Amino acid sequence: MTTEKILVTGATGKIGRELVPRLLAAGVEVKAGTRNPDRGRSLFPSGVEVVELNYNRTETYDAALTWADRVFLMPPPFSPDAHASIVPFLDWAVSTRVRHVVLLTGMAVTDFDELPLRRVERHLEDQDTEHTILRPNLYMQNFHPGFISRQIREDGRIRLPAGQGKVSLVDVRDVAAVASRALTSDDHFGRALTLTGPESLTLEEAAEVVSEAAGRSIPFESVGDEDFRGILSRSGWGPAEIEAILGLFGSIREGGRAAIHPEGEEILERELRNFRSFAREHARSWD
Ligand SMILES: NC(=O)c1ccc[n+]([C@@H]2O[C@H](COP(=O)([O-])OP(=O)(O)OC[C@H]3O[C@@H](n4cnc5c(N)ncnc54)[C@H](OP(=O)(O)O)[C@@H]3O)[C@@H](O)[C@H]2O)c1
Missing domain, CATH: 3.40.50.720 (NAD(P)-binding Rossmann-like Domain)
Incomplete structure (x- = not known):
């Protein structure tokens, strides 16, 4: 072979x-x-x-x-x-x-x-x-090392245009594990797999999980699109990328990112990582 x-x-x-x-x-x-x-x-x-x-x-x-x-x-x-x-x-x-x-x-x-x-x-x-x-779905790794961790370290809070929308955050390690399975077998030809984590949280709930892990209050504030444009632009994002990210958070606000899908768990035959354990693992990165 x-x-x-x-x-x-x-x-x-x-x-x-x-x-x-x-x-x-x-x-x-x-x-x-x-x-x-x-x-x-x-x-x-x-x-x-x-x-x-x-x-x-x-x-x-x-x-x-x-x-x-x-x-x-x-x-x-x-x-x-x-x-x-x-x-x-x-x-x-x-x-x-x-x-x-x-x-x-x-x-x-x-x-x-x-x-x-x-x-x-x-x-x-x-x-x-x-x-x-x-x-x-949206990666947990946006909280570390991605752009949300920078907000936490620089501003002490999380400011996103997410409203009360829920999101079933997924860990990139689980996405990579599914990608590896897909690339090393013929079993998933023709399939489209939606990959989510095992629970759905509002960004306010996610901030509570981060606060508990970090041992201090890291509040969530839902901001409007215009404020968020300013936040991203000051962090060096270009206008076109900013509009794409706004589209993503609009989808979260409207509930389009809340569902929990079983495909990842079925393919890996194990539970996927949850946000609480991710936050505990990275607790010191928000100091
Ligand atoms: N971030 C999330 O939460 C998330 C969630 C779901 C889906 N996605 C999707 O995943 C995709 C990547 O996002 P990400 O956040 O994972 O980005 P990322 O970690 O920064 O990875 C993007 C990669 O794209 C490569 N790249 C960029 N421009 C390229 C070019 N012209 N030619 C070849 N390679 C190029 C970069 O490689 P080099 O710099 O080494 O060339 C980089 O490794 C996007 O389509 C996004 O919509 C992201």
Whole structure:
């Protein structure tokens, strides 16, 4: 039996960094694609070949793809241009020996057929190549090391336009574990898996969990879109990304991110990580 060869795009990102070691442990050959190979080499063991890959530079495609049987495809974060930047790479991939693409998008993308990530999904669904789509909810890791942790450390509180909407936060380690299973078997061809954590919390409840773990009060304040634009803009986010993040929080406010889905637990055959244990694990990061 030949060893499967898997290209992980976005390898330095939240999911990629968890996924690469899991695939190695599963016994497959892994290439890690990143715009910054030097940084990539510092993150992974020597058994991983790190290649330059930039969706906007077609000259980087061949070195990453000619070798691969399967691809984990990570769109750029919160990008309104996700469709335009990733489709040329996807088309290139399906024209090579790649036989399976695992695409990561997001929960509830099917609510709007013209969302960039939904358009990427539809493009993939139209190809002859086998595919699996992973649609995770908001990551717990936004609380650490992501942008919410910065708010907590700098401002002592959490300010998001989430209202009283509930969200079934998911841990990236569980998303990466499901991605690894999908990439190392043929069992999930043609499936779209919504990946959530095991409970649904308002952001106020999430802030209480963080406060309890940190041993001090870290209050939640629901802010309006205009205030949130200012908060993100002062943190260095660009206007287009800000609008994409506002769309995400609008979906939380309207209840579109509250459901709990069983797929992750079914595939991993274990309970998924909950937010309380995540907060305890990272309690000192909010000091
Ligand atoms: N954050 C969340 O809570 C969440 C939840 C559900 C779904 N998602 C979705 O997940 C996707 C990624 O978000 P994230 O927060 O996980 O981001 P992330 O951790 O920053 O990872 C994004 C990766 O994309 C790569 N990338 C960016 N531009 C690229 C380009 N032009 N060519 C090749 N690679 C490029 C980056 O790799 P290099 O810098 O190494 O090139 C980076 O590793 C987004 O589509 C988002 O909607 C995010």
